[in-house]
Amino acid sequence: MTITHATELRLAARPGAELRKDHFELVHTEIGPPGEGEFLVRNDWMLLSVVMRDLMEAEPHPELPMSAYELGRPPWAPAVGTVLASRSARFRAGDLVQHVYGFRDHVLAAEGDASVTRLDPGLLPGPEYHLNQGATAWRGMVTLAGAGPGDTVFVSGATTGVGSVAGQIARCRGAARVIGSTGSKDKIDYLVGELGFDAAFDYHDGPVAARLAELAPDGVDVFFDNVAGEQFEAALALAAPEARFVLCGSLSGRNPVLDLEPAVLRDVTIRGFTTPYENDPAWTEHFGRWLREGRFVFPRTVVEGGLSAVPGALVAQLNGRHRGTTLVRL
Ligand SMILES: NC(=O)c1ccc[n+]([C@@H]2O[C@H](COP(=O)([O-])OP(=O)(O)OC[C@H]3O[C@@H](n4cnc5c(N)ncnc54)[C@H](OP(=O)(O)O)[C@@H]3O)[C@@H](O)[C@H]2O)c1
Structure with missing residues:
Protein backbone atom coordinates (compact mmCIF):
# COMPACT_ATOMS: atom_id res chain seq x y z
CA MET A 1 0.00 0.00 0.00
CA THR A 2 1.21 3.50 -0.69
CA ILE A 3 0.00 7.09 -0.31
CA THR A 4 0.64 10.38 -2.07
CA HIS A 5 0.05 13.01 0.64
CA ALA A 6 1.31 13.41 4.17
CA THR A 7 0.96 15.93 6.98
CA GLU A 8 3.68 17.34 9.21
CA LEU A 9 3.83 19.77 12.10
CA ARG A 10 6.62 22.29 11.69
CA LEU A 11 8.24 24.59 14.22
CA ALA A 12 7.06 27.97 12.94
CA ALA A 13 8.64 30.27 15.55
CA ARG A 14 10.91 30.08 18.60
CA PRO A 15 8.78 30.23 21.74
CA GLY A 16 10.83 32.57 23.97
CA ALA A 17 9.21 33.01 27.39
CA GLU A 18 6.00 31.09 26.78
CA LEU A 19 5.18 28.23 24.41
CA ARG A 20 1.92 28.74 22.49
CA LYS A 21 0.09 26.60 19.97
CA ASP A 22 0.87 29.07 17.17
CA HIS A 23 4.56 28.33 17.47
CA PHE A 24 3.68 25.31 15.31
CA GLU A 25 2.25 25.09 11.81
CA LEU A 26 0.44 22.12 10.25
CA VAL A 27 1.56 21.59 6.65
CA HIS A 28 0.33 19.16 3.98
CA THR A 29 3.03 17.77 1.72
CA GLU A 30 3.39 15.33 -1.12
CA ILE A 31 5.14 12.08 -0.44
CA GLY A 32 6.29 9.76 -3.17
CA PRO A 33 6.23 5.98 -3.26
CA PRO A 34 9.49 4.44 -1.97
CA GLY A 35 12.36 4.62 -4.43
CA GLU A 36 15.01 1.92 -4.63
CA GLY A 37 16.32 1.26 -1.08
CA GLU A 38 13.57 3.33 0.60
CA PHE A 39 10.58 2.37 2.74
CA LEU A 40 7.40 4.24 3.70
CA VAL A 41 6.25 4.27 7.34
CA ARG A 42 2.86 5.26 8.71
CA ASN A 43 3.44 6.72 12.15
CA ASP A 44 1.03 5.33 14.74
CA TRP A 45 2.31 6.93 17.98
CA MET A 46 4.74 9.65 19.01
CA LEU A 47 6.16 10.69 22.35
CA LEU A 48 6.14 14.17 23.85
CA SER A 49 8.64 15.18 26.50
CA VAL A 50 9.56 18.32 28.44
CA VAL A 51 13.04 18.37 26.90
CA MET A 52 11.39 19.36 23.59
CA ARG A 53 10.75 22.80 25.05
CA ASP A 54 14.52 23.32 25.45
CA LEU A 55 15.22 22.02 21.95
CA MET A 56 12.91 24.67 20.47
CA GLU A 57 15.20 27.46 21.60
CA ALA A 58 17.70 29.00 19.19
CA GLU A 59 20.48 28.07 21.58
CA PRO A 60 19.57 25.11 23.79
CA HIS A 61 22.08 23.96 26.39
CA PRO A 62 25.21 23.14 24.36
CA GLU A 63 25.76 19.87 26.19
CA LEU A 64 22.29 18.41 25.63
CA PRO A 65 22.91 15.10 23.85
CA MET A 66 20.19 15.82 21.25
CA SER A 67 20.12 18.13 18.28
CA ALA A 68 18.19 21.43 18.46
CA TYR A 69 14.99 21.88 16.47
CA GLU A 70 15.22 23.76 13.18
CA LEU A 71 12.74 26.48 12.25
CA GLY A 72 10.43 25.58 9.37
CA ARG A 73 10.98 21.83 9.81
CA PRO A 74 9.16 19.13 11.75
CA PRO A 75 11.09 18.54 14.99
CA TRP A 76 12.52 15.12 15.66
CA ALA A 77 10.70 12.99 18.26
CA PRO A 78 10.56 9.30 19.12
CA ALA A 79 7.76 7.52 17.27
CA VAL A 80 6.58 4.03 16.36
CA GLY A 81 4.90 3.11 13.12
CA THR A 82 4.14 0.46 10.56
CA VAL A 83 5.94 -0.06 7.26
CA LEU A 84 3.36 0.40 4.48
CA ALA A 85 5.57 -0.24 1.46
CA SER A 86 9.22 -1.09 1.05
CA ARG A 87 11.89 -1.29 -1.60
CA SER A 88 14.54 -1.98 1.02
CA ALA A 89 15.97 -5.36 1.93
CA ARG A 90 15.96 -4.32 5.61
CA PHE A 91 12.20 -3.89 6.11
CA ARG A 92 9.00 -5.47 4.82
CA ALA A 93 5.47 -4.09 4.64
CA GLY A 94 3.80 -4.75 8.00
CA ASP A 95 6.99 -4.41 10.10
CA LEU A 96 6.63 -2.46 13.34
CA VAL A 97 9.44 0.10 13.60
CA GLN A 98 10.71 2.75 15.99
CA HIS A 99 12.51 5.90 14.86
CA VAL A 100 12.90 9.61 15.55
CA TYR A 101 10.60 11.04 12.82
CA GLY A 102 7.69 12.12 14.98
CA PHE A 103 5.71 15.33 14.27
CA ARG A 104 4.57 13.82 10.92
CA ASP A 105 2.06 11.16 10.00
CA HIS A 106 4.21 9.41 7.39
CA VAL A 107 7.90 9.25 6.68
CA LEU A 108 9.92 8.00 3.74
CA ALA A 109 13.17 6.59 5.14
CA ALA A 110 16.32 5.26 3.55
CA GLU A 111 17.66 1.75 3.99
CA GLY A 112 20.89 2.95 5.63
CA ASP A 113 19.10 5.06 8.26
CA ALA A 114 20.42 3.65 11.55
CA SER A 115 17.82 5.55 13.60
CA VAL A 116 15.09 3.16 12.40
CA THR A 117 14.88 -0.17 14.22
CA ARG A 118 12.48 -3.07 13.86
CA LEU A 119 10.47 -3.91 16.99
CA ASP A 120 9.32 -7.33 18.09
CA PRO A 121 5.52 -6.90 18.44
CA GLY A 122 5.36 -9.85 20.83
CA LEU A 123 7.55 -8.28 23.53
CA LEU A 124 5.10 -5.69 24.90
CA PRO A 125 1.28 -5.49 24.94
CA GLY A 126 0.98 -2.76 22.28
CA PRO A 127 3.14 -0.68 19.93
CA GLU A 128 2.86 2.42 22.12
CA TYR A 129 4.48 0.57 25.02
CA HIS A 130 7.79 0.80 23.16
CA LEU A 131 7.74 4.58 23.66
CA ASN A 132 8.21 4.28 27.41
CA GLN A 133 11.12 6.14 29.00
CA PHE A 273 23.85 10.59 33.66
CA THR A 274 22.29 11.01 30.24
CA THR A 275 20.76 8.23 28.18
CA PRO A 276 19.81 8.54 24.52
CA TYR A 277 16.29 7.62 23.40
CA GLU A 278 17.13 4.01 22.73
CA ASN A 279 15.60 0.80 23.88
CA ASP A 280 17.64 -1.24 26.33
CA PRO A 281 16.96 -4.97 25.83
CA ALA A 282 17.50 -5.71 29.57
CA TRP A 283 14.88 -3.11 30.49
CA THR A 284 12.40 -4.22 27.81
CA GLU A 285 12.69 -7.83 28.99
CA HIS A 286 11.92 -6.84 32.61
CA PHE A 287 9.15 -4.43 31.53
CA GLY A 288 7.38 -7.11 29.49
CA ARG A 289 7.69 -9.69 32.28
CA TRP A 290 6.51 -7.36 35.04
CA LEU A 291 3.53 -6.27 32.90
CA ARG A 292 2.57 -9.91 32.23
CA GLU A 293 2.85 -10.67 35.94
CA GLY A 294 0.53 -7.75 36.72
CA ARG A 295 3.22 -6.08 38.84
CA PHE A 296 3.73 -3.01 36.70
CA VAL A 297 1.61 -0.26 35.15
CA PHE A 298 2.67 1.74 32.10
CA PRO A 299 1.74 5.24 33.29
CA ARG A 300 0.73 7.33 30.32
CA THR A 301 -1.43 10.18 29.13
CA VAL A 302 -2.85 9.44 25.68
CA VAL A 303 -3.50 12.47 23.49
CA GLU A 304 -6.18 11.91 20.85
CA GLY A 305 -6.66 14.04 17.75
CA GLY A 306 -3.45 13.39 15.86
CA LEU A 307 -0.90 16.02 14.89
CA SER A 308 -3.27 18.95 15.29
CA ALA A 309 -3.59 18.12 18.99
CA VAL A 310 0.18 18.13 19.58
CA PRO A 311 0.82 21.85 20.27
CA GLY A 312 -1.93 22.06 22.89
CA ALA A 313 -0.80 18.79 24.44
CA LEU A 314 2.76 20.02 24.80
CA VAL A 315 1.58 23.19 26.52
CA ALA A 316 -0.59 21.11 28.88
CA GLN A 317 2.31 18.79 29.64
CA LEU A 318 4.61 21.68 30.52
CA ASN A 319 1.89 23.00 32.84
CA GLY A 320 1.86 19.72 34.78
CA ARG A 321 -1.50 18.46 33.49
CA HIS A 322 -0.26 15.03 32.34
CA ARG A 323 0.72 11.88 34.20
CA GLY A 324 3.41 9.46 33.11
CA THR A 325 4.63 9.35 29.53
CA THR A 326 2.73 11.57 27.08
CA LEU A 327 1.79 9.66 23.91
CA VAL A 328 0.02 11.06 20.86
CA ARG A 329 -2.11 8.66 18.85
CA LEU A 330 -1.47 9.59 15.22
N1 LIG B 1 19.23 11.98 31.96
C1 LIG B 1 18.59 11.52 30.93
O1 LIG B 1 19.12 10.75 30.12
C2 LIG B 1 17.16 11.93 30.72
C3 LIG B 1 16.37 11.33 29.73
C4 LIG B 1 15.03 11.72 29.63
C5 LIG B 1 14.53 12.69 30.48
N2 LIG B 1 15.36 13.26 31.40
C6 LIG B 1 14.88 14.25 32.37
O2 LIG B 1 13.99 13.58 33.23
C7 LIG B 1 13.03 14.51 33.72
C8 LIG B 1 11.65 13.94 33.43
O3 LIG B 1 11.49 13.89 32.01
P1 LIG B 1 10.11 13.39 31.39
O4 LIG B 1 10.23 13.51 29.92
O5 LIG B 1 9.77 12.09 32.01
O6 LIG B 1 9.18 14.53 31.95
P2 LIG B 1 7.62 14.75 31.73
O7 LIG B 1 6.88 13.49 31.88
O8 LIG B 1 7.41 15.53 30.51
O9 LIG B 1 7.34 15.67 33.02
C9 LIG B 1 6.42 16.70 33.01
C10 LIG B 1 6.10 17.00 34.48
O10 LIG B 1 7.20 17.65 35.11
C11 LIG B 1 6.71 18.25 36.29
N3 LIG B 1 7.32 19.55 36.50
C12 LIG B 1 7.28 20.61 35.68
N4 LIG B 1 7.90 21.66 36.26
C13 LIG B 1 8.32 21.25 37.48
C14 LIG B 1 9.02 21.89 38.54
N5 LIG B 1 9.40 23.16 38.48
N6 LIG B 1 9.30 21.16 39.63
C15 LIG B 1 8.94 19.87 39.70
N7 LIG B 1 8.26 19.22 38.73
C16 LIG B 1 7.97 19.91 37.63
C17 LIG B 1 5.20 18.43 36.08
O11 LIG B 1 4.54 17.56 37.00
P3 LIG B 1 4.18 18.01 38.51
O12 LIG B 1 2.69 18.01 38.57
O13 LIG B 1 4.79 16.96 39.36
O14 LIG B 1 4.74 19.35 38.76
C18 LIG B 1 4.96 17.94 34.66
O15 LIG B 1 3.74 17.23 34.52
C19 LIG B 1 13.30 15.84 33.00
O16 LIG B 1 14.09 16.65 33.83
C20 LIG B 1 14.10 15.41 31.78
O17 LIG B 1 14.94 16.43 31.31
C21 LIG B 1 16.65 12.89 31.53
Missing part, protein backbone atom coordinates in the same frame (compact mmCIF):
# COMPACT_ATOMS: atom_id res chain seq x y z
CA GLY A 134 12.19 3.14 31.00
CA ALA A 135 15.67 2.82 29.54
CA THR A 136 16.56 6.05 31.35
CA ALA A 137 14.83 4.97 34.55
CA TRP A 138 16.51 1.54 34.40
CA ARG A 139 19.96 2.98 33.89
CA GLY A 140 19.63 5.35 36.83
CA MET A 141 17.76 3.11 39.25
CA VAL A 142 19.41 -0.25 38.49
CA THR A 143 22.71 0.16 36.66
CA LEU A 144 23.93 3.21 38.57
CA ALA A 145 22.09 3.26 41.92
CA GLY A 146 21.64 -0.52 42.28
CA ALA A 147 18.34 -0.02 44.13
CA GLY A 148 17.16 -3.19 45.82
CA PRO A 149 15.94 -4.89 49.00
CA GLY A 150 16.11 -2.78 52.14
CA ASP A 151 16.50 0.56 50.36
CA THR A 152 14.43 3.62 51.06
CA VAL A 153 14.08 5.22 47.63
CA PHE A 154 13.01 8.78 46.90
CA VAL A 155 12.01 9.77 43.34
CA SER A 156 11.50 13.48 42.68
CA GLY A 157 9.18 14.30 39.78
CA ALA A 158 7.60 10.90 40.39
CA THR A 159 4.68 11.29 37.97
CA THR A 160 6.89 12.24 35.02
CA GLY A 161 7.40 9.70 32.25
CA VAL A 162 10.78 8.76 33.66
CA GLY A 163 9.96 9.06 37.37
CA SER A 164 6.77 7.00 37.24
CA VAL A 165 8.73 4.09 35.81
CA ALA A 166 11.77 4.60 38.06
CA GLY A 167 9.70 4.28 41.24
CA GLN A 168 8.00 1.10 40.04
CA ILE A 169 11.35 -0.44 39.10
CA ALA A 170 12.56 0.15 42.67
CA ARG A 171 9.38 -1.45 44.04
CA CYS A 172 9.68 -4.50 41.76
CA ARG A 173 13.31 -4.92 42.87
CA GLY A 174 12.21 -5.18 46.48
CA ALA A 175 12.95 -1.71 47.84
CA ALA A 176 11.74 -1.38 51.42
CA ARG A 177 10.03 1.95 50.84
CA VAL A 178 9.42 4.06 47.70
CA ILE A 179 8.55 7.73 48.14
CA GLY A 180 7.66 10.19 45.38
CA SER A 181 7.22 13.93 45.08
CA THR A 182 4.73 15.42 42.67
CA GLY A 183 2.63 18.52 41.97
CA SER A 184 -0.95 17.85 43.10
CA LYS A 185 -3.24 15.82 45.39
CA ASP A 186 -4.57 13.85 42.38
CA LYS A 187 -1.06 12.83 41.46
CA ILE A 188 -0.31 11.76 45.04
CA ASP A 189 -3.36 9.48 44.92
CA TYR A 190 -2.21 8.10 41.57
CA LEU A 191 1.29 7.31 42.84
CA VAL A 192 0.08 5.56 45.97
CA GLY A 193 -3.20 4.10 44.71
CA GLU A 194 -2.18 2.92 41.24
CA LEU A 195 1.59 2.78 40.96
CA GLY A 196 2.27 1.20 44.35
CA PHE A 197 4.42 3.95 45.87
CA ASP A 198 4.45 3.68 49.68
CA ALA A 199 4.10 7.43 50.15
CA ALA A 200 4.06 10.65 48.17
CA PHE A 201 3.88 14.38 48.83
CA ASP A 202 3.14 17.59 46.94
CA TYR A 203 6.28 19.72 46.65
CA HIS A 204 4.10 22.84 46.85
CA ASP A 205 3.06 21.91 50.43
CA GLY A 206 5.67 23.61 52.56
CA PRO A 207 9.39 22.88 52.95
CA VAL A 208 10.36 19.69 51.13
CA ALA A 209 12.88 18.78 53.86
CA ALA A 210 10.12 18.60 56.48
CA ARG A 211 7.81 16.50 54.28
CA LEU A 212 10.60 14.11 53.35
CA ALA A 213 11.80 13.76 56.95
CA GLU A 214 8.29 12.63 57.97
CA LEU A 215 8.12 10.05 55.19
CA ALA A 216 11.71 8.77 55.38
CA PRO A 217 12.52 8.75 59.10
CA ASP A 218 15.50 6.41 58.58
CA GLY A 219 16.98 8.45 55.75
CA VAL A 220 17.20 8.08 51.97
CA ASP A 221 19.33 5.27 50.51
CA VAL A 222 18.61 5.97 46.84
CA PHE A 223 17.60 9.31 45.35
CA PHE A 224 16.47 9.46 41.71
CA ASP A 225 16.36 13.17 40.96
CA ASN A 226 14.34 14.70 38.11
CA VAL A 227 13.93 18.10 39.74
CA ALA A 228 17.15 19.39 41.47
CA GLY A 229 16.89 22.60 43.55
CA GLU A 230 15.18 22.30 46.93
CA GLN A 231 14.39 18.61 46.45
CA PHE A 232 18.05 17.76 46.03
CA GLU A 233 18.96 19.84 49.09
CA ALA A 234 16.36 17.98 51.19
CA ALA A 235 17.45 14.55 49.98
CA LEU A 236 21.11 15.23 50.69
CA ALA A 237 20.37 16.46 54.21
CA LEU A 238 18.51 13.15 54.80
CA ALA A 239 20.98 10.86 53.00
CA ALA A 240 21.57 7.53 54.75
CA PRO A 241 25.13 6.16 55.05
CA GLU A 242 26.45 5.07 51.62
CA ALA A 243 23.44 6.57 49.85
CA ARG A 244 23.44 6.57 46.04
CA PHE A 245 22.11 9.68 44.26
CA VAL A 246 21.45 9.62 40.52
CA LEU A 247 20.79 12.92 38.78
CA CYS A 248 18.47 12.56 35.81
CA GLY A 249 17.01 16.03 35.26
CA SER A 250 16.42 19.46 36.74
CA LEU A 251 12.75 20.30 36.15
CA SER A 252 12.86 23.09 38.74
CA GLY A 253 15.56 24.83 36.71
CA ARG A 254 17.27 25.68 39.99
CA ASN A 255 20.69 24.50 41.09
CA PRO A 256 20.75 23.21 44.66
CA VAL A 257 22.68 25.10 47.31
CA LEU A 258 25.01 22.38 48.47
CA ASP A 259 25.88 21.55 52.03
CA LEU A 260 28.52 18.94 51.25
CA GLU A 261 29.06 17.77 54.81
CA PRO A 262 26.42 14.99 54.68
CA ALA A 263 27.88 13.79 51.38
CA VAL A 264 31.36 13.51 52.88
CA LEU A 265 30.47 12.16 56.31
CA ARG A 266 27.99 9.60 54.98
CA ASP A 267 29.95 8.34 51.93
CA VAL A 268 27.29 9.49 49.48
CA THR A 269 27.79 8.72 45.78
CA ILE A 270 26.36 11.41 43.48
CA ARG A 271 26.21 10.45 39.85
CA GLY A 272 24.70 12.34 36.91
